[in-house]
Amino acid sequence: MTTGDLSDGPIVVGTDGSANAADAVAWAATLAARRNRALRIVHAFTTIPGLRADAPPIADVNDAVTEEAGRVVAAAGDVAKAAAPDVRIETGVLNGDTAPALVAESRSASMVVLGATGRGGFTGMLTGSTAVAVTGHAECPVAVVRRRDDGTLAADDGPVLVGVDGSPLSECAIAVAFREASLRGVALVAVYAWRDVEYDGAYTRAPVQFAGGPHEQEQRELLAERLAGYRETYPDVEVERVVVLDRPRRQLLERSRTASLVVVGSRGRGGFRGLLLGSTSQALIQHAGCPVLVARNPRGR
Numbered sequence: 393m394t395t396g397d398l399s400d401g402p403i404v405v406g407t408d409g410s411a412n413a414a415d416a417v418a419w420a421a422t423l424a425a426r427r428n429r430a431l432r433i434v435h436a437f438t439t440i441p442g443l444r445a446d447a448p449p450i451a452d453v454n455d456a457v458t459e460e461a462g463r464v465v466a467a468a469g470d471v472a473k474a475a476a477p478d479v480r481i482e483t484g485v486l487n488g489d490t491a492p493a494l495v496a497e498s499r500s501a502s503m504v505v506l507g508a509t510g511r512g513g514f515t516g517m518l519t520g521s522t523a524v525a526v527t528g529h530a531e532c533p534v535a536v537v538r539r540r541d542d543g544t545l546a547a548d549d550g551p552v553l554v555g556v557d558g559s560p561l562s563e564c565a566i567a568v569a570f571r572e573a574s575l576r577g578v579a580l581v582a583v584y585a586w587r588d589v590e591y592d593g594a595y596t597r598a599p600v601q602f603a604g605g606p607h608e609q610e611q612r613e614l615l616a617e618r619l620a621g622y623r624e625t626y627p628d629v630e631v632e633r634v635v636v637l638d639r640p641r642r643q644l645l646e647r648s649r650t651a652s653l654v655v656v657g658s659r660g661r662g663g664f665r666g667l668l669l670g671s672t673s674q675a676l677i678q679h680a681g682c683p684v685l686v687a688r689n690p691r692g693r
Contacts, residue, residue, distance in 0.1 A: 402430040412507035418475035420505040425476035436493035498530035546682035550652035561657025649681035
């Protein structure tokens with residue numbers, strides 16, 4: 393059993409001055425205060441789109457962009473202080489592409505936090521490649537702060553939701569989820585959904601009775617075993633176990649609407665070898681109804 397303890401590094405949050413980035417900053421500030429960690433606010437930019445970070449800068453443009461970057465970081469600091477007055481704040485203005493900059497920050501961070509969408513250096517974060525690149529390559533857990541479909545923030549008193557599939561990264565997700573539930577003082581809902589196919593037909597809708605197929609009682613026992621040690625470590629956390637014949641992403645997406653946080657591994661037992669981010673994790677960071685925390689083994693392993 394892993395402990396779910398993260399490194400002693402700061403909580404790193406990326407900002408671009410957008411409303412969604414402000415959500416991420418406030419969320420990260422509260423998390424940093426709860427964990428007694430420093431909050432590092434960073435803004436990544438390039439002076440001219442497509443210009444290499446090591447190319448000779450155009451002085452006037454570079455000065456203007458750098459000045460604006462400083463204002464963005466300062467405004468984010470005000471947001472952080474409003475959310476968590478006692479949080480310790482560090483700042484960084486990074487000249488370079490966003491995803492590589494945040495991946496580099498992850499090497500000394502306990503967590504990287506991103507907003508759902510952004511502008512400037514973070515434009516298209518979820519619909520493009522940035523979120524996938526950061527979440528897939530980071531060397532620490534990555535949280536993507538999302539609002540519900542109606543535009544409201546997830547309630548702080550909602551349960552922490554965790555997807556369980558028996559993989560090593562799922563084990564890491566369980567550890568992180570228990571710790572988060574304990575720190576927040578909320579319940580934990582552990583979901584074990586064992587159908588990984590992506591199509592519906594008469595065969596897949598039928599009860600699982602074929603040779604070698606999973607049986608509900610066996611899956612319930614497996615889930616109980618996965619959670620047992622953590623329940624001893626975190627006796628204050630109320631646990632609900634959910635075992636269901638369904639696709640994991642559908643169950644987690646539906647249940648995320650009433651959760652305060654959903655925790656998953658970066659990839660599970662159903663993933664293809666070599667993939668850095670599984671399909672369930674990708675679906676959640678783009679469509680969940682609450683913040684999503686993608687757990688990773690220490691230092692990205």
